[in-house]
Amino acid sequence: MAKVFHSWDVDQGWLLPPSLHEFVPPGHLANFVRDTVREALDLSAILDTYSEERGYPPYRPGMMVALLLYGYSRGLYSSRQLARACEERVDVMTVTGLNRPDFRTIADFRKRHLVALSDLFVQVLRQCRAAALVQFADVAVDGTKVKANASRHKTMSYGRMKTAEPALADEVDAWLEQAHEADAAEDAAEGANRRGDETPDWRADKQQRLETIRAAKAALEAEAVDPPTPEDESGPGASSGMRWQGRPLRGEDGGPPDRAQRNFTDPDSRILPTCDGFVQGYNGQIAVDAAHQIIVAHRLVTNAADARALVPLIDDIRAHLGRKPCEVSGDAGFANEANLAALKQRRITAYLASGRARHGAADAAGRQKLTKTPLMRAMAERLKRAGRRSRYRLRKQVVEPVFGQIKQARGLRQFLLRGLDQVRGEWAMISTAHNLLKLAKVGR
DSSP states (O other), rough: OOOOOOOTTTTOOOOOOOGGGGGSSSOHHHHHHHHHHHHHHOOHHHTTOOOOOOOSSOOOOOHHHEEEEEEEEOOOSSHHHHHHHHOHHHHHHHOOOOOOOHHHHHHHHOOOOOOHHHHHHHHHHHHHHTTTOOOOEEEEEEEEEOOOSSSSGGGGEHHHHHHHHHHHHHHHHHHHHHHHHHHHHHHHHHOOOOOOOOOHHHHHHHHHHHHHHHHHHHHHHHHHHSSSOOOGGTTTGGGGEETTEEEEOOOOSSOOOOEEEESSSOTTEEEETTTTTOOOOOOEEEEEETTEEEEEEEEEEOOOOOOHHHHHHHHHHHHHHHOOEEEEEEEEGGOOOHHHHHHEEEEEEOEEOOOOTTTOOOTTGGGOOOOOHHHOOOOOOHHHHHGGGGGGGHHHHHHHHHHHIIIIIIIOOOSSOHHHHHHHHHHHHHHHHHHHHHHHHHHO
């Protein structure tokens, strides 16, 4: 007797259309994200922009928001990846309702509503608090370097600009002179109205590079006249290399120093040190609640240092949720006298490493170098007395796994957008997607 198999008739037509709820199992993340956007999020900031009655009907904003958030939660950040998934993946079809927006529509929607999409972080965070996922007992802060959508090899220092500009100018002038001589020779040989005198592409590219260098050089010189303030170190003006450790940089003539740098692809990005070398990127910082690893505040800057992010992160927690955390832990990058004084003023218990631990040290707190400032000395003594029972030892298992989930599990290795404001919006969406995944675990 022959074995009986399941039917595999790929040419059979369906008499009735399938239900979207049958595409994925019950309790799937796609259903949760779609229903959360439809029922729990306020999208009025996006809907109010659609006031024109004329024109072809656009895709529903709720569907586009759900597509972006679900894509970010699954590691799909590119608009082309999302557009391809709308055609190939049934879980994405469950979110979109079989709609298939092209990649340009997805990219334009994200760019147009980036501010409103960033603000969804607070709405999702408040839902996490309502689900008892945020307990305010202990919050850990940390920062990570993420590559920008630019290459560090496209960065040029001001000193290099001063030497490259006249060299390129002389080279362009020589080519133009050669072209003029060639044109005159061709006109004499072939006539003035004959073609063949177009500038080759390789000459035009050199001309364009010269213009780009002159524009970047002028921008650095303008910032030397009116430098950014320390209070605005995370703003666009501080991203071009005109400040170092909070101090304005100056050349001997009062202009930009030779080491001031600017990237031609993304001028707001900076060359930042990492454990694997230097990258052209941004510094993304987060505050994570220890109970369920919920991101309760986020920040993105162009400065490699983390110290100035501590107070804004803590104040953002209170602004978002109306309550401050009881304890805050952070590594040595956040520890200084000003931060400890600010936490003491806010009546928040601090566990900040007062120095970097030696390699292979079993107890990081007990081997840290004492400083002369009183609050830093007291902090070092507190961590030393607590030893292995110190709250600080839990910091890594609170905040570091969140970076691992974002960068390793969901594959965020490089931002897609360019410019500080655009990348900040992208970082907010990444944080929102992370919290949605945590919320989905208790909402299924």
